[in-house]
Amino acid sequence: MSTEHAHVHHLENPSKSGPPPKIDVVGTVPGAPPAPEGAEAMTILVTLAPDSPGAPPHRHSGPAYGFVVKGAIDFELEGEPARVVRAGETFWEPGGDVIHYQDGNHLADEESVFVVTMFCAPGQPMLTVVGPEELEARRDRRAPRS
Template identity: 70%
Template sequence: MKPKAKQDKSPELTTLLAERPPFIPESAEVMTLLVESPPGSPGLPPHRHSGPAFGYVLEGEIVFEVEGEPARVVKAGETFWEPGGDVIHYQDGNNLADAWSRYLVVMMCVPDQPMVIPVDADELESRRGRRVPRPR
């Protein structure tokens, strides 16, 4: 016997992440990105974004680390966010050595600025105390 079909044909909505970013750039340009990382990819070098970013892992696992927070593994079906602005994004690499990881990111950026702003070695050194120590 088949279960009865749901009478209401409305979609079901599930909140996966709700945050209040510290700011949204004036006249923000909002973009949605698909990031596909091959097995073992370290991701982008340390960088920052001009505005907040919100992500959802579609497949695999990523190592996610922003300034002031410990590195953590975000798995398929989980979310992450970062405030952007002055905060350094240290890691976004694929945590899997044998499979691709894919995730969506919605970013609110300052128009006409690069989406990813690299952080140089001198700045990393000057802000070393803001990075949460990694377990050995």
């Protein structure tokens, strides 16, 4: 995922007074997989209390794209090292079979908030928890932890 700020746009609107909006691209996902056919786009706002572990390991039926509004979250997808995503940064999940291990609050003394838009496959839940048996069976797919 790219977080370049090279794409800065200004939209002129000659029929209005005042300065035009400034648009900064804060993240992109090159080569992102398509949403499932007939997908429902769902945007949610998640507020994590201080030291919240977030959701248990889970997966989404389609891709998800998020933006941390406040604080910092611990983020880990299957096959990728865990990382911290801070306010103003974005994160991406391809959905499907990939397990999302962590999305907890990185901060012990203040809440963290993120917005995520998910493209859910029709008739499937937004989030499906992964059980301990599957986590154990896929242990080799998880990036080494420090």
